[in-house]
Amino acid sequence: MSEFIQYTLQGLAAGGFYALSALGLAVIFGVLGVVNFSHGACYMLGAVLSAVLLAELNVGFWAALVIVPILMFGFGVLMERLLVRWLLELDPLYNFLLTFGLTLVIVEAVKQRYGVSGLPYQVPAGLGGQVSVGSVNLSVYAIFACLFSVVVCVAVGLLLTKTRIGMIVRAATEAPDRTRALGINVGLWVTPVFGFGIALAGLAGVLAAPTRAITAEMGSNFIIILFAVVVIGGLGSILGAVVAGFLVGLVEAYGIAYAPTYAQIVIFVLMALVVLVRPSGLFGREEVA
């Protein structure tokens, strides 16, 4: 039983990384119609930046939690302004290919500069060790990562549901053309939304840094699972991205614990089942598919 609780916590912590990133992916897809293949690379950049900030500028975890998303927001804005924007009028496949190419460039650039062996990063002071709850020992950092992701997801949720900006983003996510026809300059929101989505991937990277091996390739597997997350949650559904993120984290953790041979497969079995039963995902609307 105590093991089960530990796995559940690990799953929820990993799920937090997926949920944050998938949230970014969903918002970008909704407003721009772009499937951002470089989202995994941006997650990796978030983790690498945290390590580099610590090693070269002695900037710690807590500061990185603020600084890295801001830097990644800037990176996203540049990416949208300089590259993605020019392809928005074309078939969405072009931006998919663009961001795929960009992924290769980012990954190789990081390898070139920082090698392939992985950068060191410690669990921040105060979040290390374990805490005993009854007979169960739980990782303090996993609890923190899980709660922090939930708090950020709730905050983003409130931003989306309680503010005018959120209302516009929801409307533009649901039907960009119609939203234009109702007098909203959707184009004005495209750049900040893209930056925001990338910043969320970066934030997930910072959170993952203390618990994962920080390498140039850490985003490659992550993006594949992230796509499974958005398919399960329903492409374009913001709530779906968050719920499916945590769900996939849990399934993955249980898979690793109880069926290690099949750990990589269970997520995709789950995805196949969901798609069979609900082709537009758990929270997707039929007409979206």
Add this chain to the structure above:
Amino acid sequence: MSDDTTAATTTEQPAPDRAGAPEPGSPGRGTARMLEVSGLSAWYGEARVLTDVSIDVAPGEVVTLVGRNGAGKTTLLRSVMGLHRQIEGTITLDGSDLVKRSADARARAGIGWVPDDRGIYASLTVAENLLLPPVVHADAWPLERVYEFFPVLDERRDFPGTKLSGGEQQMLAMARVLRMGSRLLLLDEPSEGLAPVIVQRIGEIIREIKGQGVGVLLVEQNVKFASTVADRHYLLAQGKVVEHLGNDDFKAREGELLTYLGM
């Protein structure tokens, strides 16, 4: 170049110069025009769906586009709204050119979009659906007036938009552009799929709007309904205006038109 084999086609529209005095036999209309579309052609890729279409709408006037499915009615509305961009010709609102302007700029210039699927957001509540568009004109209906005129929307403010019935969604779509203060409404088949009593109510709303000097360009397959609300009618076939009728002529030829429309 195009051989017109359409059944009820009588005369081709006389060539351009419709900006001047109304051509002989043309139905009467207000002098000040709000929307003027002239020589409009539209394509989807290689396929031409509108050919040299010229129509106009004056303030406080209800004008319908009648025609079979595929005649180009919705494309014409989408072109006016700026959602369909593969066009040639001119579109002006109160004399200013719209063609180069984006859909959102056109909406802010006073064009109100009420699409055939009602265009209600599932992820927004009824109140949010109403509040989403910016207020663009001093004559915009205040929210209190909207709720007074559409009590059902008041009762369901916090419902997700798509939890409303079809008729209620139609009301919401129309209320939304009135709250915005649009001066010209583009209504795409507002009566489609609705119970007669609701259609009647929509007729009342259109007359109320008209009384305020708002222009309405109405796509309608329901000839009977069209004749109860409209001042003039353009009959479209294969992407061309083949008839331009005042409402009296339209009523007189209702039977013929019904046959023509295959209803």
